Amino acid sequence: MVADPITTDDTISLGAEMAAARRRRWRQLAGRLLGHRSFLFGLVILAIFTFVAVFADFLAPYAPDKSDYRSILMPPAAGHWFGTDAFGRDIASRIIYGTRVSLRIGLIVVVTTGILGTLLGTLASYVRGLDGLIMRGLDGLMAFPGVLLAIALAAALGPSEINAIIALTVTFTPRTARIVRASVLVVKGMQFIEAAHAVGAGHTRIIFRYILANALSPLIVQLTFVFAVSIVAEAILSFLGVGPPPPAPSLGNIIADGRSYVQEAWWIAVFPGVAIAIAVLSLNLMGDGLRDIIDPRQRNQRDA
Amino acid sequence: MGVHHRLRMMGRALTVAGALALSVACFASQSLAQTKGGDVTVVQGSNPPSIDAMSTSSQASRNITMNIYETLYGFSEDIKPIPILAEDCIISEDGLTYRFPLRKGVKFHNEKEMTAKDVKASLERYRKVGATGNLLDPVESIDITGDYEVTFKMKKATPTFLEAFSSPRAPAVIIPEEDGQTEAGKNSFIGTGPYKFVEYVPDSYVKLARFDDYTANTSASGVDGFGGNKIPYFDTVTFRIITEPGAQVAALEAGEVDVLEQITVPSARRLEGNADIQTYENIPWAFNTFIFNMNVPPSDNVKFREAVQVALNMEEVMGISTEGLFQLDHGWQYAGTTYDAGDIGKDFYNVADADRAKALLAEAGYKGEEFSILTDGNIPGHAKTAIVIAEQLNAIGIKAVVNQVDWPTALKIRLQPEGWNGWTLQMGIEPYLGPVGVIATLTGEKPHFIKNDPQLDALYEELISGVTVEERQATFAKIQTRLYEFFGIIKLGNTGLMQATRSKVKGFKPFRFPRMYNVWFEG
Numbered sequence: 001m002v003a004d005p006i007t008t009d010d011t012i013s014l015g016a017e018m019a020a021a022r023r024r025r026w027r028q029l030a031g032r033l034l035g036h037r038s039f040l041f042g043l044v045i046l047a048i049f050t051f052v053a054v055f056a057d058f059l060a061p062y063a064p065d066k067s068d069y070r071s072i073l074m075p076p077a078a079g080h081w082f083g084t085d086a087f088g089r090d091i092a093s094r095i096i097y098g099t100r101v102s103l104r105i106g107l108i109v110v111v112t113t114g115i116l117g118t119l120l121g122t123l124a125s126y127v128r129g130l131d132g133l134i135m136r137g138l139d140g141l142m143a144f145p146g147v148l149l150a151i152a153l154a155a156a157l158g159p160s161e162i163n164a165i166i167a168l169t170v171t172f173t174p175r176t177a178r179i180v181r182a183s184v185l186v187v188k189g190m191q192f193i194e195a196a197h198a199v200g201a202g203h204t205r206i207i208f209r210y211i212l213a214n215a216l217s218p219l220i221v222q223l224t225f226v227f228a229v230s231i232v233a234e235a236i237l238s239f240l241g242v243g244p245p246p247p248a249p250s251l252g253n254i255i256a257d258g259r260s261y262v263q264e265a266w267w268i269a270v271f272p273g274v275a276i277a278i279a280v281l282s283l284n285l286m287g288d289g290l291r292d293i294i295d296p297r298q299r300n301q302r303d304a
Numbered sequence: 305m306g307v308h309h310r311l312r313m314m315g316r317a318l319t320v321a322g323a324l325a326l327s328v329a330c331f332a333s334q335s336l337a338q339t340k341g342g343d344v345t346v347v348q349g350s351n352p353p354s355i356d357a358m359s360t361s362s363q364a365s366r367n368i369t370m371n372i373y374e375t376l377y378g379f380s381e382d383i384k385p386i387p388i389l390a391e392d393c394i395i396s397e398d399g400l401t402y403r404f405p406l407r408k409g410v411k412f413h414n415e416k417e418m419t420a421k422d423v424k425a426s427l428e429r430y431r432k433v434g435a436t437g438n439l440l441d442p443v444e445s446i447d448i449t450g451d452y453e454v455t456f457k458m459k460k461a462t463p464t465f466l467e468a469f470s471s472p473r474a475p476a477v478i479i480p481e482e483d484g485q486t487e488a489g490k491n492s493f494i495g496t497g498p499y500k501f502v503e504y505v506p507d508s509y510v511k512l513a514r515f516d517d518y519t520a521n522t523s524a525s526g527v528d529g530f531g532g533n534k535i536p537y538f539d540t541v542t543f544r545i546i547t548e549p550g551a552q553v554a555a556l557e558a559g560e561v562d563v564l565e566q567i568t569v570p571s572a573r574r575l576e577g578n579a580d581i582q583t584y585e586n587i588p589w590a591f592n593t594f595i596f597n598m599n600v601p602p603s604d605n606v607k608f609r610e611a612v613q614v615a616l617n618m619e620e621v622m623g624i625s626t627e628g629l630f631q632l633d634h635g636w637q638y639a640g641t642t643y644d645a646g647d648i649g650k651d652f653y654n655v656a657d658a659d660r661a662k663a664l665l666a667e668a669g670y671k672g673e674e675f676s677i678l679t680d681g682n683i684p685g686h687a688k689t690a691i692v693i694a695e696q697l698n699a700i701g702i703k704a705v706v707n708q709v710d711w712p713t714a715l716k717i718r719l720q721p722e723g724w725n726g727w728t729l730q731m732g733i734e735p736y737l738g739p740v741g742v743i744a745t746l747t748g749e750k751p752h753f754i755k756n757d758p759q760l761d762a763l764y765e766e767l768i769s770g771v772t773v774e775e776r777q778a779t780f781a782k783i784q785t786r787l788y789e790f791f792g793i794i795k796l797g798n799t800g801l802m803q804a805t806r807s808k809v810k811g812f813k814p815f816r817f818p819r820m821y822n823v824w825f826e827g
Contacts, residue, residue, distance in 0.1 A: 065695055069623030073570060086570075087624050087688065159708070241681055245708050247691045260549045264570040 032293050039289020045282035053100040060093035064249045073265045083267035085257050087247075094249040095272050101250040102279070105165055106230040110223050112169040113176050118219065120173065121180025122207060125188060135181065138174035146171050150233050154242035161244040164237050171233070172226045179222050183215035217294045224287035228280045235276050251276050340514075342825040343540045344809070345561040346818050347552050350682065350711075351506055351545055357495075358426075359488035361435040361474040363732055367565055367817045368510050368543050370530065373477035373495030376404055376423065377470040378530030383641075383736065385470040388521070388531040389418065389478055389496060399461030406452040410519045412480050413500035414492075420448040425484030427454075427476060433488035435474030463771050464740055471741065472530055472816060473733045498536035498821040510543040512820075527822045529815075537824035549684070556581065556804060564804045565818055566684065569627035572802040582807050586814035587800030588631055588638050590732040591742075592622060592689060594794040595718075596725065599754040602675060602702075603725040607668035609791035610652075612726075615661035615700045616693065618654035622797035625688040629800035636735075636742055636784050636795060642773065643739045645781045649788030653795070661700045675704045678724040682711035685799060689728045721754050730799060736816060739780045740768060746793065753792040760786055 033039050052059055068088035076083040082091035124134040141149065153167035187193065188211060196206050231251075237243035238252025239259075246253060251272045258268025348367055354360045357369035376390040387393065389410060394403040410418040424446050431440050442462040449455040458465070469476060483491040493501035496519070499512035514536045524533040544561060546552045553571045555561045559580070567575075572583045596603040596612075603609060622630040634653035637643040675697065679690035690706045697704040707724065709717065718727045729752070734741040746752055747764040763783045770776035787793065805812050811823040 065691075067620070067624055067692055067695055069620045072624065072627070086627065087691065241708070246687065246706060247694070260568055261570060262550050263553065264568075264574050 029293065033289060036289040036293060038285040039293070042282040042285030042287075042289065045278060046286065049099055049103060049279050049282070052096055053103045056096045056100045060090075060096040062090040062093040064094045064097040065089065065247045066093075073261065073268075075265070076267050082271040083265065085254070085265070085268045086261065091254065091268060091271055094254050095251065095275050098249040098251045098254055098272060099275060099279070101161070101244060101248060102231050102234055102252075102276070105161065105168070105234045105244075105250075106227045108165050109168045109172065109230040110227045112165065113172045113226050114219065114223050116169065116173045117176025118180050118212070121177040121182075122184055122212065124177065125181040125184040126203075126207060126211070131181075134177070138177055141170065142174045142178075146175075146229075147233055147236055150237060151240060151242060154237050159242050159245045161248070164234055164243045167237070168230050168233055172229065176219065176222055176226065179218050180215065183218050184211055187211050187214045220294065221287055221291040224283055224290060228283035228287065231276060231279055231283070338537065338811075338824050340537050340539070340824075342538050343542065344538045344563065344820060344823075344825070345542045345544050346563040346565060346820065347544050347546050347555065347561045348565040349545070349547055349549070349552070349684075352504075352510060352543075354489045355493045355501060355504055355510065356433075356489045356491050357475050357477045358430050358434045358479075359474070361733070363817075366472060366475075366733075368512070369477070369495075370472065370475065370497070370817045371499045371512060371541065371820050372493065372497045372501055373475065373479070374497050375470070375472075375475050375477050375530070376406075377466060378472060378475070379470050379736075380529040380531065383529070383738070385466045386528060386531050389423075393466060395466070399463065400458045402456040402458070402465070403449065404454050404456070405450075406454070407519070407521065408452050410496050411517050412496055413494045413515055414480060415517065416480060418478060418496055419451050420454050422481045422484075423454045423478055424448055425481040426478045429479070429484050429486070430476045434476060436471065439468045439471065439476070461771075462768065464768050464776070467738060468740060471733075471737050473737060473741065475530075498534045499538075499541055502540070507545055509545060512541040512543075514539055527813075527819060534819075534821040536821045538820060541820045556806065559806060562806045562809050563812065563818055563820075567802045567804045568684070569629045569802055572804060575804060580807050582805050582809070582812075584803040584805070584812070584814045585629065585800055586803060587629060588633075588735075588798035589801035590730040590799045591636075591735050592625060592630075592685065592796040592799050593729050593731055594689070594693060594796055595727045595729055595752045596792050596794075597718075597722075597727070597754050598757075598792055599721050600725065602668070602670055602673045604755075605668045605670075606790055607664050608670055611661040611664035611668060611670075611700070612697060612702070613652050613791050613794055614655045614657050614664065615702075616654075616696055616794065616796070617656035618796050620656075620696070621689055621692045622799070624692050625685040625796075626799045629802060631798040631800075633798045634795055636787060637739055637780070638735060638798065641738075643777055643780045645777075645784040648781060648784045652788050652791075656696075658700050665701065670702070672701075672703050675702050675725045676723070677704055677706050678714055678717055678727045679706060679708050680711040680714040681708055683730060685730060686728045689796065690726075693726070693728075718752070719750070727752070733816065739776070739783065743767060743783060757786070757790050757792055760790070760792075 066089060071084050071088040072086055074080055074084040080090050080092065082095065084090055120134055120138065124131045150167045150171040153170055154164055157163035157166060193206065193210055196210055234243055234250065235252030235255065238250045239256045241256065243252055244250050254272040255269045258265065261268055348364055350364045352365040352368050353362045354365055355369060357365065357373045374388050376388065377385050377393065378388045380386040389407055390404040391407050392405055406418065406420060406423065412418060427440065427446050431437050442458050442460065442465055444457040444459045447455045447457065477495060479491055480494055483494065498515055498518045500515045502511040502513050504510045518536055520533050520535060521531065522533055524531065526532055527534060546555060549568050549571070552564050553567060556564050567583070575581045575583060596609050598604050618632060622632065632654060633639060634650045635644055637645065677690045677694055679686045681687050687708055690708065694704040694706050717724055731742065734745060743764050747756065747761045760783065763779060763786060767776055767779045767783065770779050803814050808826045809823060810826045
């Protein structure tokens with residue numbers, strides 16, 4: 001979606017022509033994104049990760065929890081590409097299943113953060129009386145360093161996947177809300193919104209059809225970064241023992257298991273670490289590409 | 305002991321011919337090397353809950369406090385009660401009075417001489433704040449019967465009293481009379497031991513310094529268990545708290561620290577070829593056990609518990625949880641010790657029979673209720689034990705989940721009557737203390753199972769009132785039989801403890817705590 005007052009102002013119905021124009025624009029956007037090298041690169045890697053996560057049951061050579069005391073701490077070899085851990089569990093299989101857990105947590109956090117952030121950001125900017133209340137509350141949350149807040153919340157709630165999701169959502173929502181609020185404020189002051197008010201459009205219609213549709217670009221870019229940061233943050237939580245509890249394999253858990261054996265069995269910590277690095281890199285590349293194409297203003301601001 | 309031990313170490317390296325002559329020569333040069341001085345750093349993984357030795361039964365405390373304090377009686381190397389601050393113990397024929405003449409001239413760290421008044425005050429305090437204060441329950445009164453003598457009057461004859469009194473679990477240490485009225489943890493940390501307390505910075509270190517006026521028990525030939533002729537050599541001993549095993553090993557390799565109270569087995573194996581580092585194997589060190597909460601379903605059902613017992617593959621549990629340093633042992637006393645009950649219960653051990661387990665589950669009417677296994681991430685081996693057990697139980701259709709918390713939280717939860725079904729526990733000091741030590745934790749007011757087994761409680765009473773060793777052995781055989789009838793606790797095996805020092809640390813011998821006396825730096 002590109003901020004373009006005329007096309008979204010469909011109170012003056014342009015019917016089929018409008019729809020065709022919209023499709024054309026989507027095609028153009030997709031074409032430009034796929035032509036963007038780093039976006040494409042990120043997309044391919046993310047697609048591979050997603051494929052691995054979805055088809056873990058078929059791809060993993062072993063069950064992720066299958067321990068075997070006869071093959072404890074085996075270095076990478078033919079039977080176990082990435083070696084085994086202190087339980088004799090296959091690291092490759094654990095990483096494959098761990099990817100599923102990490103991506104699932106990242107994705108859910110993106111969705112919940114997106115919804116909550118949009119809701120709070122829009123309310124704050126659209127309803128005048130709520131602005132101070134909501135934003136000061138969010139400022140309070142933002143006063144804590146992000147990961148520290150997540151650790152504190154996860155520790156207080158107890159180690160589980162759902163609690164990790166809650167902790168990460170609470171941590172990342174304020175930043176998202178702030179971005180939404182800022183762009184809604186910009187759009188809200190534009191002439192076509194005034195025009196919509198003038199022709200008698202309701203608040204719901206104005207918010208969803210006109211304001212949000214035009215304020216989404218920075219949000220989408222932000223959410224790709226939330227996705228990336230969530231994966232890292234989940235790994236941090238698991239590493240500290242406040243993420244999904246063992247024996248569930250998450251990338252952070254596997255690294256935590258390998259912590260005591262870094263000198264004797266480097267492969268336990270290194271391979272999931274590499275997996276996290278690649279996943280986060282791919283999301284960041286995609287985020288950068290999206291920002292370049294759909295939200296060029298932000299790039300100019302950042303570069304300035 | 306020191307001389308014997310060194311000779312033994314040398315002997316291992318030497319050929320038979322000429323060994324004697326060479327050992328004598330080496331002994332001469334080594335004794336020259338036993339010079340005072342140096343600052344030694346010992347590493348352990350967790351904070352001592354207290355430096356007040358009598359008020360805690362924590363190993364992290366014992367490691368430190370047994371270098372600071374001493375008891376009247378303690379265990380020898382071969383686990384027999386021997387006098388330490390006492391000179392002797394004279395028990396009357398009827399078993400109703402215990403007379404303890406004290407060693408004369410023993411000085412506290414505040415330079416005051418220890419007398420019968422200090423002993424009485426210490427033991428009266430032990431009754432109140434001692435973590436195992438009930439071991440003085442059989443004692444009617446503690447009387448001062450001379451400047452250097454106390455006498456216990458007993459309520460009734462208790463044949464196992466002296467052994468219990470010698471227990472290092474929460475040691476009945478002797479402190480100055482002035483500390484007699486202090487609350488738990490609030491004494492001035494003054495004892496009679498070879499090192500005196502200097503400073504405790506939580507999460508960082510506990511520092512001790514040599515007590516130059518230490519009154520050694522020169523009647524003994526060398527160190528013997530908790531007693532013997534102790535000689536402090538180091539200027540200071542620092543117990544540094546480093547939680548991360550990897551960081552501990554790195555510090556040892558870098559030469560920043562000198563002794564690791566515990567090192568993971570893979571790390572120890574890796575360091576075996578390193579000339580700067582000496583590793584030690586301390587096995588058997590502890591029982592690895594799995595305890596049921598007999599108060600809540602499904603673990604309240606004896607058939608269910610039996611199913612778990614026969615389902616488990618102990619070799620796998622032990623192999624993984626100990627990283628390979630273990631003994632398969634079904635017994636509730638170490639093999640070869642006085643109360644070893646032989647093959648009783650062996651039929652149920654390391655069976656790993658899924659079909660039999662499933663049949664028992666059906667008999668128990670198990671319907672897929674959740675079986676929550678409580679464990680902690682702090683004590684090495686606990687979490688791994690829980691995870692392997694959960695995996696094995698899931699394989700026979702039990703819905704086992706692992707609840708991993710930190711150690712203090714686990715200790716709180718397991719006291720609650722509900723909210724857990726199984727709990728992983730390594731019993732370190734209890735089996736060392738003998739049958740009473742183990743069974744005491746399974747009976748009485750707060751048994752590990754939450755709900756008492758009346759038969760076991762009765763057998764415990766029979767055990768502690770057995771007059772002769774033979775009687776008590778017979779009772780213990782009945783106890784082991786009973787343990788394999790109601791399956792309230794599962795013996796998984798014996799664990800070992802790997803320790804390591806820098807090679808310049810000489811005279812170190814693995815024991816129930818790192819004895820930092822009669823240990824010195826070479827050169």
